[in-house]
Amino acid sequence: MKIGLEVHVQLPTKSKLFCPCPTTDAPAPNTHVCPVCLGLPGARPMMNGKAIEYGILLAKMLGCTIRDTTWFARKIYFYPDNAKNFQITQYDRPLGEKGMYYLNGKKPIRITRIHIEEDPGKIKRVGDLSSLVDYNRSGIPLAEIVTEPDLSTPAEAREFLGQLIRDIRHTIDIPDDGERSIRCDCNLSVGIERCEVKNVTGLRNVERALTYEMVRQTKLLKAGGKVVRETRRFDEERGVTISVRKKEMEADYGYIDEPDLGIFNVKELADSLKIKESPHNMIIRLTKEYGIDERTAKQFVSTSVDLARLFEDLAAATDAETARTWTSGAISAGWRAFEARGGKDASEAVSIVRDFTNGKITDTECGLRIKAFLTGTDVDSVNAGSADLDAMISEYLDGNPSVVEDYRKNEKAANRVIGHVMKQTGGAYSSADIVDATKKLIGERL
Amino acid sequence: MSQTSVLSSLSEINEKYRMFRTITSETDAGDAKFLFSAKDNLTSKDMETCSGSRILEGYRPPFDATSIARMREAGGLLVGKTNMDEFGFGTFSTNSAFGVPRNPYDLERSCGGSSGGAACAAAVMEGHVAIGVSTGGSICCPASFCGVYGIVPTYGRVSRYGLLDYGNSLDKIGIISSNASDLGKYVGIMAGADPRDPTSCVQPAIGARRKLESVAVPKGAAEGVSEAVRKAFADGLEALKGMGVDVETVEMPSLKYAIPAYYVIATSEASTNLARYCGMRYGHQYGDLSLKFDDYFTSFRSQYFGEEAKRRILLGTFTRMVGFRDRYYSKARMVRQSIIGEYRSVLRGCDAVLTPTMPFVSPKFSDISIMTPVESYKADILTGPPNIAGMPHASVPCGYDGDGMPVGMQFVADHWDEGVLFSAAEEWEKNFDAVRPEVSI
Numbered sequence: 006m007k008i009g010l011e012v013h014v015q016l017p018t019k020s021k022l023f024c025p026c027p028t029t030d031a032p033a034p035n036t037h038v039c040p041v042c043l044g045l046p047g048a049r050p051m052m053n054g055k056a057i058e059y060g061i062l063l064a065k066m067l068g069c070t071i072r073d074t075t076w077f078a079r080k081i082y083f084y085p086d087n088a089k090n091f092q093i094t095q096y097d098r099p100l101g102e103k104g105m106y107y108l109n110g111k112k113p114i115r116i117t118r119i120h121i122e123e124d125p126g127k128i129k130r131v132g133d134l135s136s137l138v139d140y141n142r143s144g145i146p147l148a149e150i151v152t153e154p155d156l157s158t159p160a161e162a163r164e165f166l167g168q169l170i171r172d173i174r175h176t177i178d179i180p181d182d183g184e185r186s187i188r189c190d191c192n193l194s195v196g197i198e199r200c201e202v203k204n205v206t207g208l209r210n211v212e213r214a215l216t217y218e219m220v221r222q223t224k225l226l227k228a229g230g231k232v233v234r235e236t237r238r239f240d241e242e243r244g245v246t247i248s249v250r251k252k253e254m255e256a257d258y259g260y261i262d263e264p265d266l267g268i269f270n271v272k273e274l275a276d277s278l279k280i281k282e283s284p285h286n287m288i289i290r291l292t293k294e295y296g297i298d299e300r301t302a303k304q305f306v307s308t309s310v311d312l313a314r315l316f317e318d319l320a321a322a323t324d325a326e327t328a329r330t331w332t333s334g335a336i337s338a339g340w341r342a343f344e345a346r347g348g349k350d351a352s353e354a355v356s357i358v359r360d361f362t363n364g365k366i367t368d369t370e371c372g373l374r375i376k377a378f379l380t381g382t383d384v385d386s387v388n389a390g391s392a393d394l395d396a397m398i399s400e401y402l403d404g405n406p407s408v409v410e411d412y413r414k415n416e417k418a419a420n421r422v423i424g425h426v427m428k429q430t431g432g433a434y435s436s437a438d439i440v441d442a443t444k445k446l447i448g449e450r451l
Numbered sequence: 452m453s454q455t456s457v458l459s460s461l462s463e464i465n466e467k468y469r470m471f472r473t474i475t476s477e478t479d480a481g482d483a484k485f486l487f488s489a490k491d492n493l494t495s496k497d498m499e500t501c502s503g504s505r506i507l508e509g510y511r512p513p514f515d516a517t518s519i520a521r522m523r524e525a526g527g528l529l530v531g532k533t534n535m536d537e538f539g540f541g542t543f544s545t546n547s548a549f550g551v552p553r554n555p556y557d558l559e560r561s562c563g564g565s566s567g568g569a570a571c572a573a574a575v576m577e578g579h580v581a582i583g584v585s586t587g588g589s590i591c592c593p594a595s596f597c598g599v600y601g602i603v604p605t606y607g608r609v610s611r612y613g614l615l616d617y618g619n620s621l622d623k624i625g626i627i628s629s630n631a632s633d634l635g636k637y638v639g640i641m642a643g644a645d646p647r648d649p650t651s652c653v654q655p656a657i658g659a660r661r662k663l664e665s666v667a668v669p670k671g672a673a674e675g676v677s678e679a680v681r682k683a684f685a686d687g688l689e690a691l692k693g694m695g696v697d698v699e700t701v702e703m704p705s706l707k708y709a710i711p712a713y714y715v716i717a718t719s720e721a722s723t724n725l726a727r728y729c730g731m732r733y734g735h736q737y738g739d740l741s742l743k744f745d746d747y748f749t750s751f752r753s754q755y756f757g758e759e760a761k762r763r764i765l766l767g768t769f770t771r772m773v774g775f776r777d778r779y780y781s782k783a784r785m786v787r788q789s790i791i792g793e794y795r796s797v798l799r800g801c802d803a804v805l806t807p808t809m810p811f812v813s814p815k816f817s818d819i820s821i822m823t824p825v826e827s828y829k830a831d832i833l834t835g836p837p838n839i840a841g842m843p844h845a846s847v848p849c850g851y852d853g854d855g856m857p858v859g860m861q862f863v864a865d866h867w868d869e870g871v872l873f874s875a876a877e878e879w880e881k882n883f884d885a886v887r888p889e890v891s892i
Contacts, residue, residue, distance in 0.1 A: 040513065040514055044732075045732075046510075046512070046615045047494040047500075047512060047514075048612070048613075049612065049647070081722075083729065083744075088732075090726035090748075091727075134740070257773050259722075259772055259773075259776075260776075261719050261776075264620035265648070267649060
């Protein structure tokens with residue numbers, strides 16, 4: 006089975022691709038519009054340079070070749086949400102081509118191209134015979150990423166899409182606004198001929214649509230039928246794909262270069278832009294560079310890229326093993342509190358751990374000071390707090406001595422204590438702290 | 452004639468010549484510094500803008516074209532929108548949905564096109580400034596037929612914001628007037644970078660006026676033109692020599708490919724530009740809403756586009772399709788580059804390339820009605836080359852035939868070198884005996 010995706014992502018520019026209209030949520034239909042995005046006669050596009058920047062960053066993230074010049078094209082098709090009855094997109098000179106992206110750091114997925122284009126408006130059906138068109142979305146910048154048919158299963162496609170979206174969000178700083186903002190055209194073939202399911206929104210639906218299509222095509226072939234090349238759409242409510250048009254009915258879009266925008270020399274810009282390491286690549290690098298296991302690396306990075314960076318700083322100041330121990334322990338435990346109070350610079354933690362490795366402070370003092378620093382309190386109150394916590398755990402263990410016995414057989418027995426304390430304290434302590442303290446106190450009774 | 456009395460006579464003038472599609476309701480010129488008109492394909496807030504097409508009938512744009520806005524800021528009063536071939540598709544202004552302008556020298560003849568109404572207004576009203584638009588000859592042709600001065604600045608010199616596109620890579624906004632000095636004056640007002648048209652943002656400032664010292668005449672430029680044009684052009688060359696201008700003959704073999712290449716590029720772009728006119732959002736609307744959207748669009752486009760518009764949409768759609776794009780559209784763009792190269796190499800050795808403007812004087816409407824489309828396309832043979840190359844060019848009157856119909860000649864300068872055209876037209880005007888049409892109202 007072969008699956009290829011065309012992924013559309015809205016770029017987080019403040020204004021639209023070719024006009025100054027805002028991209029934020031509009032108060033009412035057709036309020037964030039102007040002559041340009043309404044396609045009024047005489048208006049013409051002006052390039053939003055920020056969209057090109059985002060496009061280049063994504064092209065780099067996908068390992069694409071970026072040529073020195075890029076330009077736009079008109080794709081002509083008649084549709085009511087298409088204000089000019091042509092869409093300004095890229096055709097023979099996309100921003101990036103021939104990239105390579107690794108699923109889970111292992112499986113290579115070839116990237117055909119990435120280009121920038123304008124979003125059309127939205128059609129809202131009102132009753133059987135009429136529809137309304139809202140052009141607020143018209144002209145919002147989109148990046149379209151096209152893969153080769155290198156994905157093997159619907160589940161893998163979903164996994165790929167999830168990773169891709171996380172990496173895109175990280176690379177161009179898109180806030181996590183749910184998966185609905187991702188639109189995907191899904192191509193699947195189980196034999197020779199493929200079908201395209203257009204405009205599927207969200208990870209779950211991509212997997213559902215592909216699975217339905219896989220089953221449909223397989224059944225069809227088994228029954229001696231033939232899959233015909235066609236475009237289908239996905240009915241989310243019923244979970245089925247429906248034929249929209251056959252291949253021979255597919256439009257010849259009659260592309261021409263967009264004469265109003267000209268040619269963009271992007272070499273200098275592309276050379277000057279550096280991409281942030283993707284979370285995924287960071288996990289792989291941490292594993293390799295510091296010899297820590299993948300699970301730990303994943304935990305650091307998924308908690309926060311800043312936490313992972315602190316780990317690296319610590320490793321540089323001490324050694325990888327010390328850095329791993331303290332980052333997994335006291336630092337992870339206090340990290341949420343640190344972020345919650347708007348903490349940015351955590352380098353203080355590095356000097357605390359150095360004091361420990363230099364023998365200036367003890368193991369326990371180091372833990373307390375890190376906690377005090379991250380939570381923004383002083384050592385005494387941390388001390389008092391952990392004394393309270395210890396007391397509560399000890400009390401529970403006194404009343405339920407069987408926990409200690411069970412713990413010998415299965416460490417999961419500690420969860421009972423943790424659950425109890427959490428309930429009692431209502432989130433006053435981080436779960437990492439409770440786990441640490443419980444294990445320590447059970448250990449004393451073993 | 453005071454400006455206010457010109458305003459009050461516009462309707463009457465228009466009865467006779469049909470140069471206006473819309474006339475201002477203003478009756479008092481107030482302290483307007485000058486009166487001007489604009490071709491009906493430039494948007495104006497206070498007047499309909501239809502580009503000569505029925506499909507846009509009733510459309511009042513919400514914004515002014517930059518060219519019109521700048522003329523207004525300079526103290527100009529927009530007196531009306533001038534008649535034109537539908538979307539600029541024509542050479543005689545006979546393809547308008549709103550009547551046909553009449554030549555001031557002979558009402559039975561054409562004003563030329565597609566800015567026919569603009570040239571007519573400039574010829575009839577002395578001192579009137581008419582904004583025209585040229586894609587493949589639509590300023591110089593009518594200027595020549597109406598015996599007035601017309602200039603097409605370099606592509607990108609005047610912002611096209613607010614211009615209803617014909618061929619975006621070819622469209623240029625210019626001036627037609629009976630006074631040569633108006634060309635430089637009003638192009639200067641309209642020119643300059645405008646962020647709303649990115650292609651206007653790469654221009655150098657208009658250079659200082661420079662005296663025309665030498666012209667090159669392409670070999671064979673006067674072949675295939677009518678005897679009257681040949682003679683008037685020869686007289687023009689002699690007059691130029693008398694003014695101290697060097698005249699040399701040059702080979703420009705690629706110019707003959709300009710017309711086929713022009714029609715491919717222009718119709719390819721036009722067929723995409725006209726896609727938006729579909730009975731939705733503006734112009735004629737509210738047809739049979741029970742139709743499927745594409746049938747609905749087709750019903751409007753069939754009913755309201757004129758015959759020539761449909762022909763060019765079909766031509767341009769054909770040249771863009773898979774399998775034809777490389778053979779036509781892509782090749783035409785290579786031809787454009789070689790024509791630009793040829794002009795550049797000639798213009799390194801002289802100030803301007805000179806030819807007659809049109810191969811014949813304005814024809815009678817009765818003759819136009821029996822022309823085939825290809826015959827009328829061929830009328831652009833001399834105006835096509837500078838237009839496809841985006842070179843600035845100007846037409847000046849250079850003589851009259853036996854019936855008193857004007858003949859024009861056309862100077863082509865290098866990109867951004869309008870300065871030499873302004874001074875050439877002004878010098879020429881001092882030495883040329885113009886015969887004004889008799890205007891009796």
